[in-house]
Amino acid sequence: MTASVRDDAAVRASWIPMIGLFLAQVLMSFNVAALPVSLGGMVEDFGVAPTVASTTIVVYGLAVAALVMVGAKIGQRLGWLRVFRAVIILFACSSVLMIVSPSVGWAIAGQALAGASAAIIVPALVALIAENYQGEQQATAIGSLGSARAISGFSAFFIGGALGTLVGWRPVFVIVLVIAALVFVLSFRLRAVPGDPAIDIDIVAAILIGAGIVLLTLGFNNLNNWGIFFADPGAPFDIAGVSPAPLMVVLGVILGQLFFFWTRRRTAAGKVPLVDLSVLRSPRERAAVYAMFIIVAMEAAVNFTIPLYTQIVQGRTAFDTAVAMIPFNLTVFVTATLVVRTYKRFPPRTIGVFSFVLTTAALVWLGFVVTNNWETVPTILGLIVFGIGQGALVTLVFNVLVTAVPKQLAGDVGSIRGTTQNLASAVGTATMGALLVALLSFGVVQSITDHPKLPEELVSQVDLDNVNFVSNDDLRKALAETTATPAQIAEAVGVNEDTRLQALKYGFLVLAAISATAIVPAGRLPAYRRENIDGDGDDTADDATGDDVPDDDV
Template sequence: MADVAAGPGNVRLSTGPGRWILLATVLGSGLALLDSTVVNVALPAIAEDLGADIVGLQWTVNAYTLTLAGFILLGGSLGDRYGRRRVFLIGVLWFAAASVLCAAAQDVGMLVVSRALQGVGGALLTPGALAIIQASFVPDDRPRAVGAWSGLGGIAGAVGPFAGGWLVETAGWRWVFLLNVPLAALVVLVAARHVPESADPDAGGRFDVLGAVLAALALAGTTYALTEAPSGHARPLVVVAAAVVGAAAAAGFLAVERRRGRGRRLFARRDAGGRPGDGVPRPMLPLEVFGSRQFSAVNAVTFLVYGGMGVLFFLLVLHLQVVGGFSPVAAGAALLPVTALMLLLSARAGAVAQKIGPRWPMTAGLLVAAAGMVLVGRIGADASYVRDVLPAVTVFGLGLSAVVAPLTATVLATARSRHAGVASGVNNAVARAAGLLAVAAIPPLTGLTGGALRDPDAFADGFGVSMTVCAGLLAAGAALTLLTVSDGALHVAEGMHCEPEARSHCSVGAPQLQPEPETVPDMGAEGDGDARKGAGGPR
């Protein structure tokens, strides 16, 4: 079906087929990126139309993040096995169908279920876009293709909240979801005709479905308990049961991943070819990547940073409309400086970190971002965009721009080269889980429960406390960075260093996914020496 002269791995970026491939992947990954920011602008309109309270809006955001975080690592594995274009297209179609269900929602319950289905589609298409680029272009063009994909996606992310606000004002909140349908149709048309199919010929064995299910259950149970316990909506016994299920699933997930990792290493030692057999599933999360103290520390920093960011991006647009009286367009425009600054400065911040080490740029950036959050928390009912909003979000964006690229580079540099894609996927999933849990826990703990949307004074009080808490999370991340991240983290031993190719870090939901290395230089203790060419997760 693909109308391309060159097959997988032979496409030039400067050719017509190369530009079509880039268009399909940018638009496809842009669907999920836009949805993570545009929907926030529509939340007040959704609450008014469907009679939702703050808890319903938490679930509207978290249902999507829950399934996306729980299945994104598995999504990359499915593409490697069954065809990256095929799984990418399934994800796009799934996402579009779920978007129609979101637009047709008659109550909050239907919207939440539809958002969860959207997240599944996002988990299929998000890693697939980068994997298609990695598999389609000639090696010399791949870094430029990944950089173009990252930068163009960042532009879409910057425009998204403003466009979402315009749609809410002119056509209604349902069109925020319906807009995905023509975009998805364009992606399917271009990808089916111009993107070559590719798969990993070495992809074998059973999928770690049990691991994915346990991860999703752990996140779901914990999120439910954190969200519903302060609200009083659910019975205490149900909340306790959800917490127990979440904790048990988390423990079971770690046990399963550890056992499967050991099983594959044992099989590899017994196999004369040095390759694990098809009978042992690859663990969704190879726990040996956490053998590096630096890698574990940077992921802990990621959890703190993206937890605070998730709450800010959830509450700020609500606050500006509920308390400040901003229109949806003006509230959406408030987020533009953050994404624009990340788009302009992240590559430069990464270059500085390569020269002097990541510890001080990350520490200083987190402290500046924390100060920006404090300023955001002072935005009141009589706020002016120029006087109050713009300086606060600019300070926050400047700090964040100094953090994200060095953080991503350090994640890749502190994992072995053969684990670069895995490390990127894990870091991405950690960030999404952090946002999920923080949005579930922090608003109700700061008084944003029940009918806070209908009481601007109560919402303003809770918002100010929430921003103080989030600033504390970023300050804790700065302290952890200062104490645990080495100045030489980006200049580690040979065989462990892998620089990021997606240098324009513009996503506010999670760090940008990075491609896996083309070759695997060492067998290591694991013995699994196959070169995997996917993106964003274990294969």
């Protein structure tokens, strides 16, 4: 068979194998999107605080971020198809753990296993598409992964909300199990990608980046439980009275710096690094990574906050949460799909700056107009504007990274993208939870201690050292066990409502400040337009405005 005949056959390849890869992306995205909707159900089933239940979200992102670079090398060494099938089975096992979990620890373990599996699925999808499709079909197949992520995320809120309201949160993960089974069956229609045993996995770099990400995430996730600076009673240990949480964050940053030092040294010695750092060689690529981290972290924070308030604070159903998320998720989906049409008219720099201005303005707006009712027109408007900025940025920054490097480094871009997005998601969820609880705790202590109708003898019966988000009904039940009178209980519930809303408003304003800090680095994104990019991914030669810094001069 001649080369031209083989190329024609590749162009006419069946789309059936792609259905399996499409469903593999749906598998991961549906699982992640189902977790926030399941938050209220897990809190009720396991009897834990919402910040503890949200650890399932954190640990998934943590596992992907810590292992995706290693996962890419494992796939290259052992063969993508063989490893892909193995991790699909592991993902199915993770859904079984979620379905039968008797405690929150089992659910956390299930998501850790899912995250470890996804760390290999993410790079495997691109590799298997490249092996099974060529030319126009390949471009269409890669583009469909973005659609799968958006569609599955949007549908998970509806399906998860409906099931969570009518049946419970566990059946949602039966759907995940069924999807995993379909992906495994369809994987036998894929062509095998042979492995290369000669590929060397940099174990030292893997340990450094993995440990660094674990410490960073655990530190951020436990700032509230263990203490922001001084150790709380719930901390597992302390060092001279200092909480282990901030120490973990500092140590994680140090290990991250050691990873970069080790990788540069290994590259200089002519050895294959865990990831090629040349993909971050210029301020433009570094600005894109920073922008990606900020926008994904803010998205995770919003996805955590809305279910927290609708299910835990307001005591509403999971379906109510899905309805509350419609403006945000639908806007993200539409914007992420349509923003590519603007690339020929506006450079990434303009789109990036404008989008961060939108997210900042939307968060400031929400900080002033949000109430305990998410269905008000001002709140919906704020979520829509934030969704426009978020959807545009997530698509934009990945395109910037892919365009800026040669095609042979696309795998390294995928590793950095996976690490950045999942670390940002974990840190965004954990930090928002810690921030809201800290604001709530401060507000409750101030309001109760200064309240004229809540005497000191009643306040002493309440544990103000472990304030967390509770519904009004749960608060009434807790206060019924004290000496509080009905009038005092009503006053305490009013204080709880006021401080919860105040914490929410301040939380949005803090997110707005973080978003504003990203406007400046967004100005370092490339100024080229799409028609000025050559086929090798080098955008330095034909800059639309001529004001970018050439890579060799950085």
